[in-house]
Amino acid sequence: MPLETSVTTRPRLGFLGLGWIGRLRMRALADTGLAEIVALADPVADCLAEAGALAPGAARGSTLADVLDRGCDGVVIATPSALHAEQTIAALNSGVAVFCQKPLGRDADEAARAVAAAERADRLLGLDLCYRHTAAMQAIREIVQGGDIGEVFAADLVFHNAYGPDKPWFYDAAQSGGGCVMDLGVHLVDLALWVLAFPPVTNVSAQLFAGGRPLTARDQVEDYATVTLQLGSGAVVRIACSWNLSAGRDAVIEASFHGTQGGAAMHNRDGSFFDFAAYHHTGTARRLLAEPPDDWGGRALAEWARRLGQAEGHDPAAENFVQLSRIIDRIYAAALEGDRCR
Missing domain, CATH: 3.30.360.10 (Dihydrodipicolinate Reductase; domain 2)
Structure with missing residues (x-):
């Protein structure tokens, strides 16, 4: 099931959270050529080093601020669930699009606040509901x-x-x-x-x-x-x-x-x-x-990156994330x- 790879631009992306799933998604996206990976952040040095081998030209740090400082168009978040909503809202409030691992929030209130931030910022919010893409x-x-x-x-x-x-x-x-x-x-x-x-x-x-x-x-x-x-x-x-x-x-x-x-x-x-x-x-x-x-694992992220490259802003369908929560x-x-x- 091939993805369309022609985009208006190659968005500059940062990755926050580089455990197993974060690195897996990063590798899959790198293989598509849809985006430029410019920043990596994780507080665990070994995770950061392994991810750095996949994107040797990317700047390295440990926090969301380190990623945002690199002038990213979007950030991919794969941190523990308790941090998802807070980090998503902070990135969106900085004018940066977000692709987040599920859950978007630990409850519907957190998810709703994240979606509201995406609407206010008019930025594309994606959630890794990956089985849709099989x-x-x-x-x-x-x-x-x-x-x-x-x-x-x-x-x-x-x-x-x-x-x-x-x-x-x-x-x-x-x-x-x-x-x-x-x-x-x-x-x-x-x-x-x-x-x-x-x-x-x-x-x-x-x-x-x-x-x-x-x-x-x-x-x-x-x-x-x-x-x-x-x-x-x-x-x-x-x-x-x-x-x-x-x-x-x-x-x-x-x-x-x-x-x-x-x-x-x-x-x-x-x-x-x-x-x-x-x-x-x-x-x-x-x-x-x-x-x-x-090979379906990275399709949700690749589709978000493709849409981001076409300068898409807030998608009202993100309300479905709130319904789910x-x-x-x-x-x-x-x-x-x-x-x-x-």
Whole structure:
């Protein structure tokens, strides 16, 4: 699935946060040639050194201020979640576009303030909702929105990770905003809403667990979740996600959409975090829509960089990031308060 690479300019970009995901995204962007990487910042010297090997001409520092001092057009943020909203708002207030790792904020208030800053500054705000950009999910969205499976009345989405995050801050709710729902479930909620053209969510119910026991306080971090979203159309979306589940493989990642005239489904192959196949189902028959290989990991960032190079400003569709955060908030409220969040 090639990206259009002709741009008006090559934007000057800085990268803030150069752990595994930050370096992975930086490498993918460098390979496209869509942007010039001019600044790198991370407080960890080893991370900065590894990133510097990928962009030897870039200036190095440890803070957002170090990146902004280089006159960047945009900054890519891949720091711990507690810093996302604050750093995004600061960059936007400085007149710099932002591409941020999810979540945009630990709650909807933080996300809304970040989107409001993008609107005020008229700068492009992107969020790394990377699974939208897999060939598998692109194909599913096309046939769902094209009416090929009729009216969608149900969807099931799953992301079970046989491992857990390797950074301690993920397990501190004050820093992460939550556990597997914030880390993995956010992708599943986003995919359901994105495929179905962002319908209203009328009811939310959820069960969250930590160490096999129901979550009892917001300062706990869940490692297993089941969620049901009732949509304004009457359709229902069921979501399950987890860390450290005995899944018999590295990961289980699936998304199925059930319509009145057929279905569409994607799944990861052989427990992979990266390889996905998608199918169009009609009765007992299925038609292949997409399969590996598919180098999708950097596409969300590359698309943002391409749009930035064409001098695009604020995109009103960023309001969808706030809607996503509101639903995540409602999931936690439903689980902890027994509230169906009407």
